Amino acid sequence: MKRRTVLVAMAAAPLGAMLPVTGFAQGKPIVLGFAQVGAESEWRTANTQSIKSSAKDAGIELKFSDAQQKQENQIKAIRSYIAQKVDVIAFSPVVETGWDTVLVEAKNAKIPVVLTDRAISSKDDTLYVTFIGSDFTEEGRKAGRWLVEKEKGNPGPVNIVELQGTVGSAPAIDRKKGFEEIIKSDPKFKIIRSQTGDFTRAKGKEVMEAFLKADGDKINVLYAHNDDMAIGAIQAIEEAGKKPGKDIIIISVDGVKGAFEAMMAGKLNVSVECSPLLGPQLMAVVKDIKAGKSVPKRIVTQESIFPMEVAAKEFPNRKY
Ligand code: GZL
Numbered sequence: 001m002k003r004r005t006v007l008v009a010m011a012a013a014p015l016g017a018m019l020p021v022t023g024f025a026q027g028k029p030i031v032l033g034f035a036q037v038g039a040e041s042e043w044r045t046a047n048t049q050s051i052k053s054s055a056k057d058a059g060i061e062l063k064f065s066d067a068q069q070k071q072e073n074q075i076k077a078i079r080s081y082i083a084q085k086v087d088v089i090a091f092s093p094v095v096e097t098g099w100d101t102v103l104v105e106a107k108n109a110k111i112p113v114v115l116t117d118r119a120i121s122s123k124d125d126t127l128y129v130t131f132i133g134s135d136f137t138e139e140g141r142k143a144g145r146w147l148v149e150k151e152k153g154n155p156g157p158v159n160i161v162e163l164q165g166t167v168g169s170a171p172a173i174d175r176k177k178g179f180e181e182i183i184k185s186d187p188k189f190k191i192i193r194s195q196t197g198d199f200t201r202a203k204g205k206e207v208m209e210a211f212l213k214a215d216g217d218k219i220n221v222l223y224a225h226n227d228d229m230a231i232g233a234i235q236a237i238e239e240a241g242k243k244p245g246k247d248i249i250i251i252s253v254d255g256v257k258g259a260f261e262a263m264m265a266g267k268l269n270v271s272v273e274c275s276p277l278l279g280p281q282l283m284a285v286v287k288d289i290k291a292g293k294s295v296p297k298r299i300v301t302q303e304s305i306f307p308m309e310v311a312a313k314e315f316p317n318r319k320y
Pocket of ligand 1 (some may be wrong): 040041042044117118134140171192199225226227253254274
């Protein structure tokens with residue numbers, strides 16, 4: 001009697017409901033093609049690690065490429081995934097524009113596309129299923145709010161130099177926008193120099209050296225769009241005989257281990273968290289897409305802000 005009940009139950013429910021959502025579709029592993037930006041920062045390294053380990057855990061076959069921060073390489077990789085007829089394509093667009101042609105090719109090939117980390121600027125939002133990533137404008141606002149609070153007793157001027165991320169990238173555009181939205185409330189804040197350091201330590205150091213040469217004694221604050229550029233700038237500030245974190249207040253974004261080490265050394269004042277650990281969410285979305293489930297158009301990662309005062313306490317909890 002018991003055996004029959006179980007059989008009826010099995011027959012009644014649709015097969016999909018009976019099987020755990022795995023990395024398999026029609027009995028073979030789901031194949032995901034991922035076109036990564038590059039390996040330009042600690043953040044990117046942690047992001048790659050999260051994607052690779054999550055794919056393995058999910059039983060999803062991952063094809064992975066590193067574009068060395070060049071859009072043409074990402075486009076080439078997406079075309080190769082289309083030719084290989086992967087099940088899903090995911091990528092972090094190095095810049096916001098120039099994707100429509102290749103994404104139309106993916107759409108015509110009936111391969112769903114997922115954006116992770118960075119967004120694209122396109123009139124046609126049917127070119128991707130969903131965008132999983134941070135709210136970069138809010139990250140910029142958090143940086144601005146921290147500075148307004150920090151300088152509330154200071155009549156000014158507060159002269160700021162800015163190390164921007166990769167030109168044309170969503171994080172660079174939006175972190176600048178959010179920061180300026182907040183500091184424009186008080187004319188004492190002035191961005192006296194702003195230039196891209198392309199999210200790397202080396203370029204961040206090089207550009208900060210130029211800022212110091214031009215305006216050294218006038219600089220009160222550095223706003224860096226990521227920790228790697230801030231860490232490079234810290235080296236330049238020390239080589240110029242100034243104390244980073246004291247003579248020049250430093251604000252950055254990401255919250256990578258290197259930033260926590262700089263904060264614990266008193267050389268960085270605050271890092272706004274931007275989580276690279278997008279792998280688990282990406283794999284869950286890939287499985288949902290293959291299982292025919294609907295997914296939200298936008299999945300925002302929840303994040304915090306870490307001033308140097310909490311760095312030592314928070315450091316042991318950090319996963320990247
Ligand atoms: C943000 C990410 C940025 C990081 C940088 O989501 O795209 O690119 O802030 C990384 O560290 O290089």
